[in-house]
Amino acid sequence: KQEVTQIPAALSVPEGENLVLNCSFTDSAIYNLQWFRQDPGKGLTSLLLIQSSQREQTSGRLNASLDKSSGRSTLYIAASQPGDSATYLCAVSMIKAAVNKLTFGGGTRVLVKP
Amino acid sequence: NAGVTQTPKFQVLKTGQSMTLQCAQDMNHEYMSWYRQDPGMGLRLIHYSVGAGITDQGEVPNGYNVSRSTTEDFPLRLLSAAPSQTSVYFCASSRGQGTNQPQHFGDGTRLSIL
Numbered sequence: 001k002q003e004v005t006q007i008p009a010a011l012s013v014p015e016g017e018n019l020v021l022n023c024s025f026t027d028s029a030i031y032n033l034q035w036f037r038q039d040p041g042k043g044l045t046s047l048l049l050i051q052s053s054q055r056e057q058t059s060g061r062l063n064a065s066l067d068k069s070s071g072r073s074t075l076y077i078a079a080s081q082p083g084d085s086a087t088y089l090c091a092v093s094m095i096k097a098a099v100n101k102l103t104f105g106g107g108t109r110v111l112v113k114p
Numbered sequence: 115n116a117g118v119t120q121t122p123k124f125q126v127l128k129t130g131q132s133m134t135l136q137c138a139q140d141m142n143h144e145y146m147s148w149y150r151q152d153p154g155m156g157l158r159l160i161h162y163s164v165g166a167g168i169t170d171q172g173e174v175p176n177g178y179n180v181s182r183s184t185t186e187d188f189p190l191r192l193l194s195a196a197p198s199q200t201s202v203y204f205c206a207s208s209r210g211q212g213t214n215q216p217q218h219f220g221d222g223t224r225l226s227i228l
Contacts, residue, residue, distance in 0.1 A: 032214055043118075043204055046216035089157070091217075098164055100145040100208050100217060101172065104157040 002027045004092055006105035014113050019077035021108050023090035028068045030092045031099060035064050035075050038087045038107070047088075048075070080112045116140045120205050120220035127195045127227050135190040135223050137205030143218070144210035146188040147172070148180065150201040151222075157204065163188055164210070195227045 003026045013019060023033070032051050036044040048057045048064040050073065056065045061078040077084055087109045091102040121136045139146065147162035149172075159172030161180040169180050177199060179191040188207075192199060203223045209215040 034216055036219075043219035043221045044206075044217075046218070049214065049216045051214050091157075098145075098162065098170075099214070100147045100162050100164070100206065101159060102147075102149075102157075102217065103159075104149075106154075106156045 002030075002092060002094060002103045004090060004103050004105040006088075006090060006108050008108060009106065010109040010111075012111040012113060013080055015080060015082060017080055017112075019075075019080050019084065019110060019112075021075040021077075021088050021090075021110070023073040023075070023105055025071045025073075025092050025103075027094070028071050029094065030068065031095055033064075033066055033073050033090060033092050034102070035062075035073075036089045036091065038089060044089065080110075082112050082114050085110055085112050118205055118207050118218050118220035120203075120223050122223060123221065124224045125226070127192075127225065129195060129197060129227060131195050133192050133195065135192075135203055135205075135225070137188045137190065137220060138186050139188075139205075139207040139218070140186065141207065141218065142185060143207035144185070146182065146205065146207045147217075148178070148188070148190045149204045149206065150174065151204060152201050160190065160203075192225075197227045199225065200227045201225060 035047045050066045063076045087107045089107040091104045093099045148160040149157045163182040206217045
């Protein structure tokens, strides 16, 4: 059974510092991996999706890397801002025929202090 | 852009009552799924569908039924509500097999069972 872990569970940084969020998974035979953002009381917003054949994806200040062999993904957020405060979740999909069958990590709650 | 719409946003039920959580998407997505989010447990898959008329069980299906008679709608039914079903429920949708497209989530239904 796939297990996804995110450590730390919470993180507090001063504004301007780079954020590094970690995600690990036990079964390396993934189809893709997604990073989501969740604001309090809201649903999830997809930030980046990395296909199993890719090593990284970038969008603006966000960069996500994937190392399937070691079962790890890292989300980097450059020059953090107070508006980046949220919970960040990673999720993996195992099979092409059911890419909506996601296994989630527990999330990292981020606070960016002005 | 409506995206994924969940109704109601909040609901309080008594033990033993039944209800249906509604989920509709206007993006012509083939894939839809239901998750529940609980403190300390993260998001867990309840049921999912890869197209109209096709549904399957996720990690925690007991006590819930689903059907997918149209592409747009994917209702979740609680047959006899129990306090253990107190949770926040999220519906998600995405394009189909092989597209490697991100999941789109609704804003959730917050359900309390007394």
